[in-house]
Amino acid sequence: xxxxxxxxxxxxxxxxxxxxxxSKNLYRVTSYFLQMDRERLNQFCTALKEAHEKIVQCSFxxxxxxxxxQCIFCDDIGRDRSLVCVVESWHELLVIERTQSFxxxxxxxxxxxxxxxxxxxxxxxxxELVHRVTTREITEVIFALNLTPExxxxxxxxxxxxxxxxxxxxxxxxxxxxGSNLEFVDRLTVSKALAxxxxx
Numbered sequence: 647x648x649x650x651x652x653x654x655x656x657x658x659x660x661x662x663x664x665x666x667x668x669s670k671n672l673y674r675v676t677s678y679f680l681q682m683d684r685e686r687l688n689q690f691c692t693a694l695k696e697a698h699e700k701i702v703q704c705s706f707x708x709x710x711x712x713x714x715x716q717c718i719f720c721d722d723i724g725r726d727r728s729l730v731c732v733v734e735s736w737h738e739l740l741v742i743e744r745t746q747s748f749x750x751x752x753x754x755x756x757x758x759x760x761x762x763x764x765x766x767x768x769x770x771x772x773x774e775l776v777h778r779v780t781t782r783e784i785t786e787v788i789f790a791l792n793l794t795p796e797x798x799x800x801x802x803x804x805x806x807x808x809x810x811x812x813x814x815x816x817x818x819x820x821x822x823x824x825g826s827n828l829e830f831v832d833r834l835t836v837s838k839a840l841a842x843x844x845x846x
Contacts, residue, residue, distance in 0.1 A: 654680075706778065708754040708771050709736055719752055726750045728785040732775065732804070734758055734797065738790060738828040745837035750788075753778065758791060758800040767803060776807050788843055789817040793824050805846055816843040 657679070658672055667675065682690070701710050704717040711717045719725065729750025733739050734757055742748050755770045779787060787808065791797035805815055819842035822831055 703754075707752045708756065708774070709739060709752055724749070728783060729788065730775075730778070730784050730786070731788045731790050732801075733790050733828075734792060738792070741828045741831065741833075741836055742790060742840065744833050745840065747837045747840055750786075755791075755800070758794070758796040759803060760796045770800075772804055772807065775804065779808060779811055779813055784813055786814040786816060788840075789815070789846055790828065790840075791817075792827050793818075793820070793822055794827075801846065815846040817846045818843055 654676065658676055661667060661672055661675055662669070679687070700713050702713045703709065704711050704720055706720050707717060709717060709719055726749050729748075730753050731739075731742060731748060731750055732753045732755060733742070734755055736754060739752050739754065753771065753775050755772065755775070757765055757770055759765060759767055759770065775787075778784065787804075789801040789804070791801050801817060808815060818836075818839040820839075822828065822835060822839045828836060
């Protein structure tokens with residue numbers, strides 16, 4: 647088999663570690679890179695290394711930003727600083743942004759609590775969210791986590807941490823299908839869910 651060649655085997659082993667890259671596509675992706683001309687390959691590698699060196703997380707909301715530049719969300723004076731929308735990752739943030747119906751700030755947790763996957767509360771940006779709520783003039787925290795058991799459990803955990811603080815806690819309306827990922831929900835459904843959010 648061609649994948650027994652040491653160099654190809656090594657490449658495929660690295661590609662296999664890329665999340666969301668289905669195993670059935672490994673051969674196609676491997677072929678794509680092998681057939682790429684040297685100039686395009688160099689451009690690809692340069693862009694990847696440059697992104698790795700220049701892109702960092704905002705120290706407040708944990709959204710990606712360019713190093714040594716302002717956060718496009720936290721430093722946008724047109725946004726409502728009293729509202730913070732809590733999301734699992736920047737994928738969900740992009741879905742919400744596409745609705746053009748939310749004008750507050752964000753807080754990216756970096757995932758959800760999932761003991762089976764070895765992800766605990768301390769692995770997420772939960773304490774940072776609590777600190778943010780206690781030190782800034784935030785009046786409402788909106789949970790926009792995926793409606794999965796892990797997402798619901800994470801929201802409940804955070805709600806307990808925020809209990810007693812002078813902040814309103816809301817979540818997306820259940821117009822978003824149970825068990826779905828926001829990344830794959832249509833724009834109008836997400837917009838409606840935001841508009842019809844309720845107390846958590």
